[in-house]
Amino acid sequence: MDFSFGPDDAAFRAEARSWLEAHLVGEYAAEGGDGAGGEREGAAIRRAWERELGGGGWIGLGWEDGGAGTEPHGNRRATLTQQVVWAEEYARLRAPARAGHIGENLLAPTLIAYGSREQQRRFLPPVARGETLWCQGYSEPGAGSDLAGVRTAAVRDTERGGHRVTGQKIWTSLARDADWCFVLARTEPGSRRHHGLSFLLVPMDQPGRVEVRPIRQMSGTSEFNEVFFDGAYAEEVVGGEGNGWSVAMGLLALERGVSTLVQQIGFAAELDRVVKAAVATGAVTDPVLRERLVRQWAELRTMRWNALRTLGTEGDPGAPSVAKLLWGGWHKRLGELAVEVRGAAAAVGPYDWSSGAPYELSEAQRLFLFTRSDTIYGGSDEIQRNIIAERVLGLPREPR
Structure with a gap:
């Protein structure tokens, strides 16, 4: 294109x-x-x-x-x-x-x-x-990367015409601030795996029916949350009842389309700051570390061209998984470089002893700690490799 x-x-x-x-x-x-x-x-x-x-x-x-x-x-x-x-x-x-x-x-x-x-x-x-504002109710304690295992259930509300949702979601980004949540729930009792799921729209302002509990990460932030639904009312079904798996998979493909290019622009800015830090500390004179920085630059360019290539293709089942594998590992390695180029100074933060305020992480420290999760959330590397193996390469499924 x-x-x-x-x-x-x-x-x-x-x-x-x-x-x-x-x-x-x-x-x-x-x-x-x-x-x-x-x-x-x-x-x-x-x-x-x-x-x-x-x-x-x-x-x-x-x-x-x-x-x-x-x-x-x-x-x-x-x-x-x-x-x-x-x-x-x-x-x-x-x-x-x-x-x-x-x-x-x-x-x-x-x-x-x-x-x-x-x-x-x-x-x-x-x-x-x-x-x-919206949040995404996909992952559950027993169904993270493997979304087909969701157990959150929704039953028909015969009086109001919608559904009543009961269950727990986890790693729900920005749930404390969201007005609505789109939820993948099981609307057919006794159904298994990909069958009997629906894509529901749930208002978050339902006291006693929706509870949000922040999850504090080692980076010190808490944008992820647990969300508990106790008979919460869902007003709408998107794509028809029982078609939730198709809608959910379509959403994931959209998530890793144009937005992947946008994400890479932020990655480039982060890489630029890491390179400037390496120059400032003299770490760039280390040939091994310099080679790693060059590799990060080259891999980011490769990710960009791969994202552009996949935008011009329709229905490639492996494209979202390839994109996730590429950027997850890349960003995790960038987090490691962010602290390595700063040497021993990376172990301390910008603390003002006179203020007595709580210790704050530096930008490099936060990047390092948060990127430990990049190969896990949004579909772990193991799950992405299985998708590529089974749906693209046609390899036999793992025995369950």
Whole structure:
């Protein structure tokens, strides 16, 4: 595919840069630039920033408008190259980590692909305005990477017409701040594995029915949570009852599409900071460490071209798994380099002894600690390799 930037993209870049420079001021500017693991800090400011972005029309770039004769969902139209231009400028100016990522990049494309027109009209405009935040209810204590093992159950509410959801989800990003959760639940009693699952939309504001418990990681942050549903009411089913597995897998493919390119822009900024630290400390003179830095650069370029290649292919069952394997291991190694290039100084943080404030991790320390999880969450490396082996290469399944 042709991925070169043209005159329209240059004009779009100038518009995006001008808007960001004008609006990324004050508390918004102070909140920006956090590395891995800082997604929930400054939650109120980040939520206000979502509304700022929505007011400027910068949420939902490139969402389809539903076809001829229909109204767009409140977003601005943008080509694929313009979406990348926006992401580049956003990363360059170190704007705040997005509180609305899950609604914009996971829920919305899924509703566009599988939802009804009524669901699209109801749920997409509030996301585009930055008013509604979403979280993802997939993983469970006994069903993490292997989503087919979910046990959260949903039964019909004969009075209201929806479902009542009971069960537990875990590693639910940003659940404390979310207004809604899309939940993979078992709606057919006695069903097993991929069968009998449905993709439900659950309001989070249900006291006594929905409980969120933060999980504090070793990085000191707690953007992940446990979520307990006790007869919580689910208003909507996306894609039809019993079709949850197809919808859930479609969502994962969307998650690792254009958003993979956007993610790599942030990776490039992190790598740049690690290289600058290596130069500043003199670590770059070590030929072994220098070779590792060069390898990180080369692998990031390879990931970019692989992501561009897969955007031009339809229905490749192995593309999402290959992408996850590539970036998970790459980012984990970058976290190791971030502390290695700083030598012994990486063991201490920027502590102000006169303030008596709690010890805070440095950016490099947080990156190192958080990236320990990169090869686990979102589908572990072992699960991704099984998917490639079984669904792409046609190798026999492992005996269970």
